[in-house]
Amino acid sequence: MCLARYPKGLPRADDFTMTQTQPAEPKAGQITVKNQFLSVDPYMRGRMTGITTYAPPYELGEPMSGGAAGIVLKSAHPDFKKGDWVTSLYGWREAYTQTVEYSPVTAMEKIDPNAFAPEHYLGIAGMPGLTAYVGLYEIAGYQRGETVLVSGAAGAVGSTVCQLVKADGGKVIALAGSDSKCKWLESRGVDIAINYKKAAQTSGGLSKIIKNACPDGVHIYFENVGGDMLEAALNNLQPHGRIAACGMIGQYNSTVQNIAPSNLIQIVGKSLKIQGFIVYNYQQFMPDYRAKLAPLLATGQIEANITYADGLDQAVPAFLRLFSGEKTGKMIIRL
Ligand SMILES: NC(=O)c1ccc[n+]([C@@H]2O[C@H](COP(=O)([O-])OP(=O)(O)OC[C@H]3O[C@@H](n4cnc5c(N)ncnc54)[C@H](OP(=O)(O)O)[C@@H]3O)[C@@H](O)[C@H]2O)c1
Incomplete structure (x- = not known):
């Protein structure tokens, strides 16, 4: 082709x-x-x-x-x-x-x-899985018990992030584009899965729905989409929260100038850390990742x-x- x-x-x-x-x-x-x-x-x-x-x-x-x-x-x-x-x-x-x-x-x-x-x-045992692992542990520095907000949560990377966090004793708020995706995520142990398309139609929008789901805020945002989801995440990160900037798929086909979230100032006020990464620069973690993944897949903790x-x-x-x-x-x- x-x-x-x-x-x-x-x-x-x-x-x-x-x-x-x-x-x-x-x-x-x-x-x-x-x-x-x-x-x-x-x-x-x-x-x-x-x-x-x-x-x-x-x-x-x-x-x-x-x-x-x-x-x-x-x-x-x-x-x-x-x-x-x-x-x-x-x-x-x-x-x-x-x-x-x-x-x-x-x-x-x-x-x-x-x-x-x-x-x-x-x-899951290749590039997208390694991306989830590197973003979660190396970039965002996930610690057991933390709360992680994930966009693109039912995709290849996002679904692995969600399941790694659950396997490692954390709480997950997942954003996905349909009720059936949310249902599948909840069947995998995700604490709250939000249909972001429906949430956008409600008064207060996605930010408010996340706030209701997680009043104390999230420690980490795993960014796969950008735009409104980044804006909602900035509103809901705790002080000293971290963002693993993995991708912004919402912009990849855009033919107009993309508009940044209106609330970037929250990065300053909350002392947030944002780090982007490209998985190809982290190939050395593949053996560790596969060693962690194999028993989780074999026992059904990760699907x-x-x-x-x-x-x-x-x-x-x-x-x-x-x-x-x-x-x-x-x-x-x-x-
Ligand atoms: N940094 C790196 O090295 C690295 C490596 C691999 C992937 N990535 C990035 O990670 C992200 C996820 O990759 P993936 O392989 O998991 O993708 P994937 O399996 O193809 O999942 C993509 C999902 O994104 C959502 N989406 C697509 N267009 C959207 C839009 N305009 N607005 C909102 N949501 C949209 C859709 O889910 P919904 O139905 O839920 O909307 C879609 O199923 C991408 O941004 C990709 O570029 C980065």
Whole structure:
């Protein structure tokens, strides 16, 4: 799958093109992999702007990169044999032949499908899960028993944050975009899940609903969305509260100048700390995170919620569901 042009606003199906080629025979040091699962993630929208941010933009007409998990079909590399599972950034395609290279550009990793299900390496046991772990513990400095407000709470990152806090003895106020997402979050132990779309229609809005749910305020806000949710969070953080600024998905398709929350002065008055982060700079925490996650998943204390779409032709519609919210947990394409 290639990007045909840089989208304006919400991407459309005709911003993308599908091309057909056969993977080459592997030469020395190369493997041919048939992808089984592809990941679509919000950061990809930032790579569709033609502008270099922390990652370079997608090249028009070139196969796009993205998380993938696949099975080795042919190998000319001593570390890999036919049938091995491998994750990489050679996603948005069914198969590939590439030189094995362990670098941030390829993110190639031989994975153990018995440790975690292969698709979990793209979700809860992969980049989004690590993002939750790093944001919560390293950036926000979560301490057992604290209260955490989470936006995008039913998404891949947010749902992991919520469940880690519950597994570690804290209280969670979760913000999500539908009653069914709120119901699922509460089934996972979240203390109060708020449908932010409904809350916005009430007098006093989201700020007041959070205040009613948590009159003493929250210690941490895990920021995934921005805008009105950041404004409501600033109103409800306790003095010396912390914000882990993970993402602001509410702005990714914006075609107008984004308006900052009107209450940023609260950062001063409450002595708040805000820190942004990019997970790629924290890869060294992956072994610790997976060691913590494995027993929590095995005992059901954490559940990996996945929404599947089937077939490469569903990759673009699945990507768009990240922004419409028509999915719960991690969005995965099954090939
Ligand atoms: N800093 C890092 O290194 C890093 C790494 C990974 C992800 N992130 C960021 O973390 C955030 C969550 O990522 P994810 O992978 O968990 O995403 P995800 O699974 O795709 O979840 C995204 C959710 O965000 C909500 N949403 C989408 N557009 C929205 C809008 N305009 N206003 C309000 N809510 C909206 C939707 O849920 P509702 O139905 O509840 O609205 C959607 O399901 C994103 O901001 C992403 O960029 C950052």
